[in-house]
Amino acid sequence: MCKVENFFKKSSQKALHKSTSQKALHKKHFTKALHKKSSQKALHKKHLKST
Incomplete structure (x- = not known):
């Protein structure tokens, strides 16, 4: 029993x-x-600002 326990x-x-x-x-x-999502968002924001 002890072994099983x-x-x-x-x-x-x-x-x-x-x-x-x-x-x-x-x-x-x-x-x-x-x-990854947040860095992509930041990258996207940067891209929008530059254009």
Whole structure:
């Protein structure tokens, strides 16, 4: 019984770690995309001013 509990604990921690790392990865990707958008907007604004 103890072994099974231990195994379950380990696997649930692994699953938790996986989901949190995926969330972190998603956050990174999202911030990159957001930054890209904002830099493109800034670039577009500059372009509008120059013409």
